[in-house]
Amino acid sequence: MPHNGTPTNFLRRPEFTTDLLQIAKGVIAATGAWWLSDNVLDSQMPFLAPWTALLTVHATVYRSLSRGVQTTVASAIGVGVSFLIGSYLGVGLWTFALAMLVGLAGARLSWIRDEGVAIATTAIFVLGSGFDSQQPLLADRLLEIALGVAVGIAVNLIVLPPLRDRQAKRYIDSVNRQMGEVLIDMSKEFTSSWDTDSAEGWFERTEAMSRELDSAWQTVRFARESRRVNPRTAIHAERRNRQSSAGEAPEKESYENILLRADEGISHLRNLARTLRDASSAERDWDDEFREEWAAIVAEAGRSIADPDAEVGPIFDRLEKLSASISQDRRLSTTSWPIYGSLITSLRHIVVIVDDVASARDTRESV
Template sequence: MPHDRSLEGYLRRPEFATDLLQITKGVIAATGAWWISDAVLDSQMPFLAPWTALLTVHATVYRSFSRGVQTTIASTIGVGVSFLIGNYLGVGLWTFALAMFVGLAGARLSWIRDEGVAIATTAIFILGSGFDSQQPLLVDRLLELALGVAVGLAVNLLMIPPLRDRQAARYIDSVNRQMGEVLTDMSDQFSRSWDSDAAQEWFERTESMSRELQSAWQTVRFARESRRINPRTAIRARRLRRRGDTADSAEKESYENILFRADEGISHLRNLARTLREASSSEREWNTSFRDEWASIVADAGRSIADPDAEVEPIFDRLQQLSTDISQDRSLPETTWPIYGSLITSLRHIVVIVDDVASTRSARESD
């Protein structure tokens, strides 16, 4: 996604603020868990609590909760495996290897797959730090693991749980802006002249947009996840209910629907580029009236997608009038109709999407 490459622009990116907040949360959670474990519980293994706290602090509260539960289960299994093997088989080369095998095999269980490796790492901590001294302290080890998870969850709940709306909005706006820029460039060159290289460049830019759209989808899904088990979401919902606002439903429409529509728009834009690329290699005289009006409509469509607040004449009506005028022009050679028809059809689909882009952008900004 294009960004301001200056230092100030980098520091103002929402991703920077989110990453910095995530680092801060990890530091506070791990340090707090270590202090409680060392100073309050006087633990002989004060690294278990900060380790699980660090594993629990994820980018969203929902993920912290789900991964925290998995970490607790996996670590508890790891403690149990360690004490069973150490107590009945002793600690040695082969028993340590057995503990690792059991731990890594258990990590493949689907219901703890994300944090299943904690079975093996917990066994490493316990067996590798002197099993004989740890054997009587099984309950203490479990308490420290639970402490780490609790501290991680508490920190993530209390320290401004992220919503990621701004990142999602920036991706959406970036894709729209690029579509608008390609249409504007296409209009400018079509009104004068263009070659296959220019058309190929437009085609490749649509491919780049499709790749960026995948990143946009990931960010939007992450934004949805960040709303689950998030106190900011509940507070925001209460505020909206007091105002009688329905912005949440409009905002949902703005993110999911606009990405679907943007994907359609990119497909039609790619088809436009392909048609113009093929037309550039053929020798034909373009109808001046069609060329001027189609280029004007494309330019306004590009402006409307890139900036929904831009003042343009009603695009769809102009395109319909262009179709009518061309169909009544008896002087057009029959061989030009497939190309003209393809350009009009693709642009008609994009024009419909323009209205969706403008309305969903308006809904998102009102939210």
């Protein structure tokens, strides 16, 4: 994840805030469920409710609901298995092992796989806490489990359910900035000279961008999940609708579309680096007009994609003029055309992506 090294910036990172929020939610949910179980239900096993509450507090409301249902079902099965085995076979070494076998086998069921281990852990709690005294209280145990799940879901709904948009924006912004920085470095080196090591460094930086883009995709998917069954989503949607009706806020470009364009841009940038790497290993006399103008266009494109607020000229038009000028220059050798054509074509694709990224600036956030 892109980050700044100072402690203050680290503490301001949205994922750090989210982690703290998740800790607070877990504490509130478990403590609240324990208090209700002990003081309202007067439970003899007040740890079942806080345990299930803790299992239910996930990073998104949608996941809390889906996992909460799974936890409820799995825990209910665990209670049922425990009472059946304890009632008919008694509690002993082999019957305890049997309960574990059934519980862990049941955990493999696809529809409760995420929380299926709760079958076995619930059996441990019930069989290991004095089964004879718990036998008449099957309904109470199920009620405590349901209470824990309900408290966990309620806490996740009420206590600032995360939207994760800021993390997604930071990733997108970081990838775009790195693309721009590589283009600017290419321009500086290409203006005078460059070597294979420089070109190899650019190539490796595009590989690092691809890895960061993978993390960005994961964060964007999580951001989408965090919007499902989230009361803050409705609030934000209503606010955007009011702003849109008042002409204040245009429709935002989706993160997925921006990431797809960024992925394509990285691919073309990698091709540029590969072309320059291969060209650096061969003796070649570059056309001065092409070299100067192409380097200038690359610098403009780099500044534009790294900073959408930067004032740049009509990049695409300049590239078209360069292409037309070179095509009419009969001084170029036949061996130069493949290199020049590859550089122009890759940069043309990147320039189109630069315009797309600039038009989607509302989805970006300064780091």
